[in-house]
Amino acid sequence: MTTSSIRPNAHSAKERECLARAMFFESHRSSREGLVAVGTVVMNRVAADEYPNGICGVVGQKNQFAPGVMTRKMNSKAMPDVMAAADAVLKGERHPKVKNAKFFHQAGLKFPYKNMHYVLVAGGNAFYEKRSRAERLDGPLRKQSELAAAGLVENKPVAIAAGTEELEAMTLSYGAE
Template sequence: MSIRLPAAVTAAVLSLAVSGCSSSNLLDDVVTSSVGPTSHTASDRECLARAMFFESHRSSREGLVAVGSVVMNRVKSEEYPDTICGVVAQKKQFAPGVMTRKMNSKALPDVMAAADAVLKGERHPKVGNAKFFHTAGLKFPYKNMHYVLVAGGNAFYEKRSRGQRIRSQSQLAAEGRVENKAAPQVAEAPAPASQPQVAEAQASAPQSEALSFNAPTPTPRPDSIGALIKKEEQSASAE
């Protein structure tokens, strides 16, 4: 016996099927979310690509889109500049030289394509409203860091108020919210010599905290973009 569905229901089912097939095949087991396209200039595009290029370790497209999602979250926040270049150029927020270093890589077209996708509205759904990240595997004494994703060698997190649920990096790995479902090695990192130990009673990540931390990074499994760049780096060191 055949059942005839109303036209509206049929259209909804077809819409879901198409959206499920349109996700990038470079995002393993991740369904991308989207918002409306962002009006931007050529400079905005380059600034976004720079942040994604230097901050994601370029090990995967997922990591690139996650960094891009954080940049766009900051742009729409009243706590940060309202332009992409304004956000990326903020002092001590992104990688040193992010606005001036050369982006030399055969994978640059892939990076630019990922930046274009973010400008068109693609977002990493697990990043959500997070506006912060640091090198994956590092641990800090702050009690307001709620982790949402590990991707591209970075751990992404929100800053939450007292009393709200907090997820640690270890819990994040246990829940499978890590890139390629491979849990990073979480190790206790020594505090920088210039940074005093923060007492637990006062532990709260400062709003001005930099996004990048110069520390050893667990090596994520590269996708096609990361593999290409890794090969370039090995060739350069051999010369």
């Protein structure tokens, strides 16, 4: 994990809580890597014009994150780790393999869409960028062996194909937690 060279912004306690909520409910509190990956997606959306302004606007956007993400109680022994990861993301830390990805879904699900370019599987989620047809034709096919060799997956079996017709047969197998 790397820290951005951008100076950290001053964030309010409310923004910190909103970020922590997204990280808590979406990463399944499975690993720091998963927490920071979700936090990176949130911050990528904050920086993008097509999403609401601010962390709470992004996290609270309808149908984008887990139901009740803004209202459910966060009761867990993992809270100190979640808050520490949220603070690190607010200070500029980003998961380097997420890069500019603004999307993720639960690992193990499969979708027939050709525009999903997977970059990482972590914290029970598969992270991806949406790519245009031109970008897909220029981009490499991401097979399980390539992802493993590039260190893009946790030490769990995963099969991912993206960027061509092979995506229609894509299978993600994350394994039992």
